[in-house]
Amino acid sequence: MTRHAWLTVARREIITKLTDRAFIVGTLALIGILAAALGVQAYVGSRASEYAVVTSSAAAERMADAVKVAAEGADDKTTVTLATAPDDAAATQRVRDGDADVWIREGTDGWVLTGKEEVPGDLERVATSAIRDATLSENASAAGTSVEALARGSEVTTAVLDGDADKAFIAQAVGFALAMLFYLASFTFGLALANSVVEEKASRIVEIITTKIPVRQLLTGKVAGNLALAFAQMAIFVAVGLVGLSFTEYDRFLPAVSGAVGWFVAFFVVGFGLLACLWAVAGALASRTEDVQSTSTPLTMLTMAVFFAALLAEGSLKVVLSFVPPFSAVLMPIRVLEGSAPWWQALLALGLLVAAAAGVVAVASRLYQRSLLQTQGKLSLRQAWSTPE
Template structure:
């Protein structure tokens, strides 16, 4: 036991002292924080203002297009020919031309632009035109005005509630669940790959520089293998925790810095809102509602369960694959020879990563069930499913199978390992690996 501790200690210390570990530990949070901060920062910066000249020959769209902080509509009585001719004299970015026959042939409506407007602006224009036309057509046929029509249209937002056997109800937000599930799955996927390959490299290193024979004259091969896997697991956990801490520090710091410019922006926005039509403010209010919903949903998710199972599958998945990677490392002489053995191991990993997307859309389906039970895919797939709520019996079955197969695979890998590490200069085949399992050492 003492010897395993020594091995774990060495594996851990030599790795976290490496320059690449330190660089990755600092660079990782910078990249992650960057991914979160840069979009916010960009949106705070002044965005190109678009001014759209509206030439409406039907006179039906007057004041229908709503200005926004980035898009301003300017209604004009000019003829289209003149407007096109004058286009470059003025600072309009586009001309929206609605011809007289727009109601009978909407495809004649055109937007001429100097610079491609954003898809969002285009969608807004399309929606507004289609709304107005729809409304006018309804009015023509049924003689109902805008407010009456609006009163008829109910606000619908179906609340999805999961109901368990005990009759307990729980609200859930599928968007948030999707994000959480997918984030967990991605993290586990990368962790298994990054650190599994490190285990393999470590074994190959010991084998090629021949220190392994010195070490296994002092410890059992299994102790060496297990110490290595455990040591590297701790390296992974350390890096993960440092990432979480550093990333949140950077984000908090950045928020402080940006809050000033945020305030500045807010006052600007308030000024804008004074001119904003009522409907727009309602829209904003709805946006705020979504944020509130999100917050409520956050409090609904069972975080302790999520976190505990994340750590469990994080470690379980890594240990299972780590043992397999160690066995591969022991069977080859250089990393170039690992291909044939890597293939069958990466298949279930990549498969579960791909499957994660269809599991998200149907988290309680047959596919989701089986892939979250089978140990080689369960660490990733189960993490996708947990935020959506899962039966404890299923979770326990999956965890139990993972532990059992981890023990079995480690035992199996240990048998390959102890023979493999002493076979120098020999290209191993599957047939040989199979025989090694039955050697009597």
């Protein structure tokens, strides 16, 4: 019976949290924000663009045809409708009335795109390129040469060392999301765990509880309960994110992202368990709720360090920290996502994290057990370590 008492403690932690309105509302709000952000991305990526272009001369008509071909060829969701006005005044009036988005006309030295308040950026970029190419072609023909000959050797392309630009963007965005999830879970559930411990200690309820079950079982149950809650919340966020990603233009990266998320789940469970034990110790060292802020300060700084390292660490520092617990809980999955870490490095980092977690659990168990029933005031780590059982 006593051997499985931790299950009762874990169940109590879960039920207490699930009946907390603030927790439920906060979780639903974060899900809503994530879903909305992905929904906007999906909407923007799938939205069709329609532009109306008016001209008032034969030369402008030919140029508008080139713009139409270029715009619709570059994006199958773009449609350009052409119209002809009898003169410049009529073309201007169409733009003023909103019947046309852009008036294409010849200027004193080139071509002019005129809009009512602004020229749509996408159309401006395509039109600029199309008009330049068409003009170069005409000039080259007049000079007895070709555009290809004039432009030979002037092409500029871009490349990245690791994958393409879209993959780099997805790796950065998902990496930030994973780091944020780990930070929020560690800080939110960890602080709640510390406060729960000190509240039971301050009210002397813990003295009654420990007469029925061992202190180690109490610690195990509290960590397990909060780990289950944090994991469930994280799994919901990740599921919403992956489903949302499938509706965006980046859906081709789902296999790579899913593989990295699998590693993140494994690292999350071990890393959160490590930090949760330390948060429980922070609560046990305090005698009042007010003391938790000071007893948990080193842990708060460590959690923030992990988060900022995931955002800012680069190069060799990033590689080294991806093997150092608890930084590896976030950095190694990010490196897997970026494609810079093979599976054996991830497995090695996970093994080191498990070993570190085992050591932390042993130390935290002693500190928790020897400080939990001390109610005379806030304890230091040295005092807790040397206090007899």
